[in-house]
Amino acid sequence: MSSSKLSSSSYSSVYRSTPTSDNSTRLSAYGSRKYCRRTSSRASERSKSSFSSLPTRRPKTSASACVGGRDNHSFVVAMIEGRGVATEVGMCFIDLRTSECILSQIADSQTYVKTLHKLNLYNPVEIILSVTAIEPSKSKLCKILEDNMPMASIIPIGRKYFNDAIEEDSASLILGITSKFYCLAATGAILKYIESTQNIFFTNHSIKFKYQGCEGTMMIDCVTARNLELISNINNPRSNHSLYGVLNNTRTPMGARLLRTNTLQPLSDVTTINMRLDAVEELIRHEETFFAIQTALKPFQDIDHLITALIQVPKKPSVKHAEQSINNVIILKHTLKLINLLKESFTGVQNSLLDAIYSLLNDLRLEALEERINDVINEDITYVKSPLALRNQRCYAVRAGFNGLLDVARQTYKETVDDLNEMIDQYREQYQIPIKTQFSSTAGFYLSINIEQLEDKQLPLIFINVKKKRKTLTFTTLEVMKKNTKISDSLTEVYLMSDKTIEDLISEIRNDISVLYKASESIAMLDMLTSFAHQCTVSNYVRPEFTDTLAIKAGRNPMRESLYVDTFVPNDTYASSATNFQLITGPNMSGKSTYLRQIALMSIMSQIGSYVPAEYASFRIVDQLFTRICNDDNIESNASTFVVEMRETAYILQNVTDDSLVIIDELGRGTSTHDGLGITYAICEELLKTKAFIFFATHFHELTRSLTVYPNVVNLHLEVEIEEEDSRVAMKYLYRVKDGRNDEEHYGLKFGQIIGLPENVIRKATELKELIDSNKEKSTSNKIIQRRKTLLQLTQHLLQIRRSSNLDKEELRKYLKMVQEEFITKMEALF
Numbered sequence: 001m002s003s004s005k006l007s008s009s010s011y012s013s014v015y016r017s018t019p020t021s022d023n024s025t026r027l028s029a030y031g032s033r034k035y036c037r038r039t040s041s042r043a044s045e046r047s048k049s050s051f052s053s054l055p056t057r058r059p060k061t062s063a064s065a066c067v068g069g070r071d072n073h074s075f076v077v078a079m080i081e082g083r084g085v086a087t088e089v090g091m092c093f094i095d096l097r098t099s100e101c102i103l104s105q106i107a108d109s110q111t112y113v114k115t116l117h118k119l120n121l122y123n124p125v126e127i128i129l130s131v132t133a134i135e136p137s138k139s140k141l142c143k144i145l146e147d148n149m150p151m152a153s154i155i156p157i158g159r160k161y162f163n164d165a166i167e168e169d170s171a172s173l174i175l176g177i178t179s180k181f182y183c184l185a186a187t188g189a190i191l192k193y194i195e196s197t198q199n200i201f202f203t204n205h206s207i208k209f210k211y212q213g214c215e216g217t218m219m220i221d222c223v224t225a226r227n228l229e230l231i232s233n234i235n236n237p238r239s240n241h242s243l244y245g246v247l248n249n250t251r252t253p254m255g256a257r258l259l260r261t262n263t264l265q266p267l268s269d270v271t272t273i274n275m276r277l278d279a280v281e282e283l284i285r286h287e288e289t290f291f292a293i294q295t296a297l298k299p300f301q302d303i304d305h306l307i308t309a310l311i312q313v314p315k316k317p318s319v320k321h322a323e324q325s326i327n328n329v330i331i332l333k334h335t336l337k338l339i340n341l342l343k344e345s346f347t348g349v350q351n352s353l354l355d356a357i358y359s360l361l362n363d364l365r366l367e368a369l370e371e372r373i374n375d376v377i378n379e380d381i382t383y384v385k386s387p388l389a390l391r392n393q394r395c396y397a398v399r400a401g402f403n404g405l406l407d408v409a410r411q412t413y414k415e416t417v418d419d420l421n422e423m424i425d426q427y428r429e430q431y432q433i434p435i436k437t438q439f440s441s442t443a444g445f446y447l448s449i450n451i452e453q454l455e456d457k458q459l460p461l462i463f464i465n466v467k468k469k470r471k472t473l474t475f476t477t478l479e480v481m482k483k484n485t486k487i488s489d490s491l492t493e494v495y496l497m498s499d500k501t502i503e504d505l506i507s508e509i510r511n512d513i514s515v516l517y518k519a520s521e522s523i524a525m526l527d528m529l530t531s532f533a534h535q536c537t538v539s540n541y542v543r544p545e546f547t548d549t550l551a552i553k554a555g556r557n558p559m560r561e562s563l564y565v566d567t568f569v570p571n572d573t574y575a576s577s578a579t580n581f582q583l584i585t586g587p588n589m590s591g592k593s594t595y596l597r598q599i600a601l602m603s604i605m606s607q608i609g610s611y612v613p614a615e616y617a618s619f620r621i622v623d624q625l626f627t628r629i630c631n632d633d634n635i636e637s638n639a640s641t642f643v644v645e646m647r648e649t650a651y652i653l654q655n656v657t658d659d660s661l662v663i664i665d666e667l668g669r670g671t672s673t674h675d676g677l678g679i680t681y682a683i684c685e686e687l688l689k690t691k692a693f694i695f696f697a698t699h700f701h702e703l704t705r706s707l708t709v710y711p712n713v714v715n716l717h718l719e720v721e722i723e724e725e726d727s728r729v730a731m732k733y734l735y736r737v738k739d740g741r742n743d744e745e746h747y748g749l750k751f752g753q754i755i756g757l758p759e760n761v762i763r764k765a766t767e768l769k770e771l772i773d774s775n776k777e778k779s780t781s782n783k784i785i786q787r788r789k790t791l792l793q794l795t796q797h798l799l800q801i802r803r804s805s806n807l808d809k810e811e812l813r814k815y816l817k818m819v820q821e822e823f824i825t826k827m828e829a830l831f
């Protein structure tokens with residue numbers, strides 16, 4: 001963003017520079033703070049040069065029409081979607097009257113339901129899209145926008161304006177969304193668009209930015225997703241030891257994608273969550289149906305991928321595209337057959353969500369689609385994995401009779417393949433070696449032999465391009481190569497002649513593409529629910545409830561449990577609005593982090609619709625999940641531990657709500673102990689103003705005493721047993737969460753002894769600790785003496801006042817006030 005900096009705290013001031021009805025029409029409600037009027041011609045020069053590629057097409061309702069409040073709709077939005085099959089849409093809405101920017105990034109389904117819902121909330125007059133979403137062919141998103149947002153004008157602008165260049169000192173609010181590339185890219189584009197077309201200039205630190213997740217979902221910022229290892233493992237990105245990895249028992253790519261999206265964006269609507277849980281329960285109860293569905297799901301190809309391929313129209317026809325189109329139709333035919341088999345597996349289940357899935361799969365339009373495909377494609381054609389078999393399927397896909405020349409080309413193909421096989425038989429006979437025929441989609445036919453079968457004989461010279469692959473020799477002959485070329489030529493003819501018929505069929509399929517989207521979404525949902533049911537049966541999970549309290553009996557950390565099945569120690573958790581702040585202490589390695597993460601992970605699981613690892617679990621719906629967990633290896637941010645800590649905490653304090661869940665695993669470590677303690681205490685007090693459930697692990701034992709003045713603070717600790725014999729110390733970790741604070745506060749020294757720090761170091765450390773303790777005591781007793789003195793002084797003052805009868809009422813009042821203020825200041829300094 002060239003002239004705009006993202007700022008969470010400052011407000012906008014947006015001014016027109018070119019004369020309009022009012023030269024200085026202020027667009028912002030917050031503009032009085034600071035503003036900038038661009039009077040020079042630089043503004044228009046810059047916008048001209050940077051937007052030379054903007055379209056000249058005028059919108060139906062220009063943004064300028066609503067500027068100044070002449071129209072109720074004052075929103076303009078820029079949108080961009082991610083590449084690939086997974087649908088990730090980034091949006092930035094700007095309210096032209098207040099200059100408030102609302103950023104949103106949504107992981108959506110193929111029908112863009114959530115994106116449309118968001119758009120309907122703001123009802124923008126203009127939708128800015130990248131020109132690549134419109135030309136050469138309209139993207140799925142563009143078509144859906146045209147159909148569903150008829151009142152909005154779609155404005156294409158160059159793809160290059162969608163970039164996420166954010167200046168370095170971006171505020172803490174941005175911390176949570178730095179990896180949300182698409183919404184930041186949309187922000188960059190919309191600001192440049194408005195600057196250029198409206199000739200409006202946004203000053204630095206002047207726009208109010210707000211990030212809004214998707215309605216009806218729990219907001220999880222990217223730092224939290226990373227800290228909790230929701231999708232990938234921090235230490236080993238290749239390992240699938242993450243929450244997603246643990247829960248993923250899906251059988252289809254669509255199911256896996258849906259699970260991934262849900263893990264990052266769980267639901268917050270209890271009715272929908274309960275519907276999912278009912279379905280999972282039904283699947284667990286009907287084991288046979290569950291296994292039948294799981295088996296029926298396995299052979300599905302990626303339907304979303306298929307749909308994307310089906311709706312793409314090539315710029316120019318080509319053999320490659322013709323070949324791919326036949327493939328797509330074969331896969332679609334196969335998919336429709338699999339959907340029928342899947343429907344048959346729905347026996348005996350009675351559940352509203354499963355019924356809804358069934359009826360989407362039972363759509364008559366799917367049957368009609370199948371019939372239409374069968375009119376064109378041979379009945380026995382099906383999808384096969386082997387490249388040679390699939391090539392044959394493609395060749396014979398279109399029924400005979402559509403094109404007379406097609407049958408001739410197929411005959412040529414068949415004869416050439418037969419000739420080639422005959423020729424290879426002759427090689428075997430002539431050279432008396434057991435040659436095998438091989439095929440690869442790139443090289444075509446070639447030959448091979450196991451080296452041992454050559455029996456020390458030399459390979460005859462007719463065989464060329466000899467390569468050795470372990471114990472096998474691969475080779476070919478000139479004749480084989482010639483035949484390959486001939487086969488390839490006849491196949492090209494077959495593909496081109498099939499193309500017209502296939503393209504006609506595909507354009508008919510496109511008319512009913514929505515039914516395929518829905519089928520794909522239902523299969524994804526069914527797959528995810530079956531995956532939850534599977535996980536539940538193999539891991540002994542329980543169905544969660546949703547109430548006002550967080551109550552977990554014998555909860556386990558789903559990720560740790562998967563590694564330490566037998567040894568994991570379960571723990572209870574209880575939090576309500578009367579005990580919403582829980583301080584957790586315990587020595588290093590006692591299990592604090594594991595316990596904190598367990599609470600967050602189980603909350604996420606419950607809101608996806610999964611069962612949870614516990615004996616009983618009740619959750620309060622979480623609208624936002626925040627974590628502050630130490631990751632000393634935060635190299636990316638290039639910031640010190642303390643800076644990262646403070647930035648993350650500021651983000652939490654700015655965004656926490658009464659329904660949030662906050663997990664803080666140590667704070668105030670990156671600075672001096674006193675500063676750290678002070679800051680941590682102040683942060684705790686700030687958090688205590690909310691009703692959010694807060695779980696706070698700390699090594700500052702002072703907090704366990706000072707914060708107990710708040711009735712809603714609960715102290716918990718992780719139990720350990722210390723055995724001391726002679727000079728040997730042993731610590732036994734029990735991993736049990738107990739009420740209250742722990743009596744032993746100097747675990748650090750004990751820990752040092754256990755892990756073998758030299759004896760003299762331990763001795764010195766103990767001496768120093770005792771010295772600091774005694775100094776502390778001294779300064780405490782000094783303060784007590786001082787406080788007494790101040791009290792005595794106050795008594796003397798008051799006695800003096802009583803004795804002096806010459807003061808009038810007003811003078812007495814003033815004097816008393818002065819004494820009072822002085823007393824308060826002195827006493828405050830002594831606490």
Ligand SMILES: Nc1ncnc2c1ncn2[C@@H]1O[C@H](COP(=O)(O)OP(=O)(O)OP(=O)(O)O)[C@@H](O)[C@H]1O
Pocket residue numbers: 564567568569570586587588589590591592593594595735
């Ligand atoms: N409930 C449990 N049951 C069994 N093992 C556990 C349990 N909780 C933790 N552990 C084990 O203890 C190890 C340390 O746990 P964790 O990192 O949570 O401790 P910690 O108190 O946060 O440590 P530190 O204060 O040093 O960060 C884990 O790697 C795990 O193997």
